[in-house]
Amino acid sequence: MRKLRAGIVGCSGIANDKHLPAIQRNGNFEITAFCDLFEERAQTAKETYGTPDARVYTDYRELLREDLDVVYVLTPNSTHAEVSIAAMESGKHVMCEKPMAKTYAEAKAMVDVAHRTGKVLNIGYQCRYRADAQYLKQACEDGELGDIYFAKALAVRRRAVPTWGVFLDKDKQGGGPLIDMGTHALDMTLWMMDNYEVESVTGSTFQKLADQTNTGNRWGDWDPAKFTVEDSAFGFIKMKNGATIVLESSWALNMVESEGAQTLLCGTKAGADMKDGLRINRVHYGRQCIEKPDLTTGMPENPDDIEQRIFYHAVADGAELVVKPEQALVVTRVLEAIYESAGTGKTIYFD
Numbered sequence: 001m002r003k004l005r006a007g008i009v010g011c012s013g014i015a016n017d018k019h020l021p022a023i024q025r026n027g028n029f030e031i032t033a034f035c036d037l038f039e040e041r042a043q044t045a046k047e048t049y050g051t052p053d054a055r056v057y058t059d060y061r062e063l064l065r066e067d068l069d070v071v072y073v074l075t076p077n078s079t080h081a082e083v084s085i086a087a088m089e090s091g092k093h094v095m096c097e098k099p100m101a102k103t104y105a106e107a108k109a110m111v112d113v114a115h116r117t118g119k120v121l122n123i124g125y126q127c128r129y130r131a132d133a134q135y136l137k138q139a140c141e142d143g144e145l146g147d148i149y150f151a152k153a154l155a156v157r158r159r160a161v162p163t164w165g166v167f168l169d170k171d172k173q174g175g176g177p178l179i180d181m182g183t184h185a186l187d188m189t190l191w192m193m194d195n196y197e198v199e200s201v202t203g204s205t206f207q208k209l210a211d212q213t214n215t216g217n218r219w220g221d222w223d224p225a226k227f228t229v230e231d232s233a234f235g236f237i238k239m240k241n242g243a244t245i246v247l248e249s250s251w252a253l254n255m256v257e258s259e260g261a262q263t264l265l266c267g268t269k270a271g272a273d274m275k276d277g278l279r280i281n282r283v284h285y286g287r288q289c290i291e292k293p294d295l296t297t298g299m300p301e302n303p304d305d306i307e308q309r310i311f312y313h314a315v316a317d318g319a320e321l322v323v324k325p326e327q328a329l330v331v332t333r334v335l336e337a338i339y340e341s342a343g344t345g346k347t348i349y350f351d
């Protein structure tokens, strides 16, 4: 298989936690350029994951002058559109982290450039490749749930505020738990429903716990002075066919149960949720039953590896992406509408 030359922009959290190890395991990429505002981060990544002659930059525009096939955009949300667009314009395919962009206008510009240049634009919604999500998607596609008319998109943490990097900075991230984790949950939910026709969005956001100290937070106390995003956000999304989605997201909320990015679906034939693995509920032979697949069987695969493989084949062989940029664009628009609705107190209607 042809090796793809890759450049990395942003060499910290998600680069080291997800992409760099997965690229290395994949084996069909060689990373020849690294960029970070902090040169030492790019240098460290190069030493572990780069080719011996890989170059290190602090300005992504210099990295883009390199002869690369693909560029990974692993920087804070406010830079996703700028770097991705510049990369596609300079002839590179792009793997961009979630959320697609800070605003709908930026995300729309990314999709437009991808269409015009013919470049692959993949968004890092790796939750779709989890075993529970893959199984549930198959069940949805096979019609096992029937017509899905109610869903919940859940990403609720009791006290797990990310205190590193710029996550609390509204200007750099565009928002808090909604744009950070709610984006995964909504992406999964719309994908399961295979319904991207939104009619209206109503939202509430809260910043109620951000000024507290002695927080009991998983990653240590946050600095209230730097906490400029919401600490929880909720949305009510009506689709054109009447189907309804309730979105719940929080980094800090006074409730006992925490749910990672999850979806709950209610259809005419069956329902499903991701509590305690995956549960599909239905009535069978006049009895209520719950199917609980053993997701450790059948060659489980790391979602990060699936993501890299799909990206590789999309670039090298023209294979279809699973996460279509047009789908990520709808997710971005709904999130923006929740923020707008929370700010104006009005329901936002889509055309």
Ligand SMILES: NC(=O)c1ccc[n+]([C@@H]2O[C@H](COP(=O)([O-])OP(=O)(O)OC[C@H]3O[C@@H](n4cnc5c(N)ncnc54)[C@H](O)[C@@H]3O)[C@@H](O)[C@H]2O)c1
Binding pocket: 009, 010, 011, 012, 013, 014, 015, 035, 036, 037, 038, 041, 058, 059, 060, 074, 075, 076, 077, 079, 097, 098, 099, 124, 125, 126, 164, 165, 166, 180
């Ligand atoms: N897919 C997931 O589940 C997941 C999980 C965590 C983070 N993310 C996303 O990844 C992105 C980065 O998050 P992170 O946790 O890695 O943050 P981070 O702060 O750990 O790392 C970001 C890095 O980008 C660098 N950077 C900032 N602006 C830059 C620029 N213009 N050019 C070059 N480098 C620049 C910073 O110096 C930093 O080293 C965010 O958009 C976040 O939403 C996704």
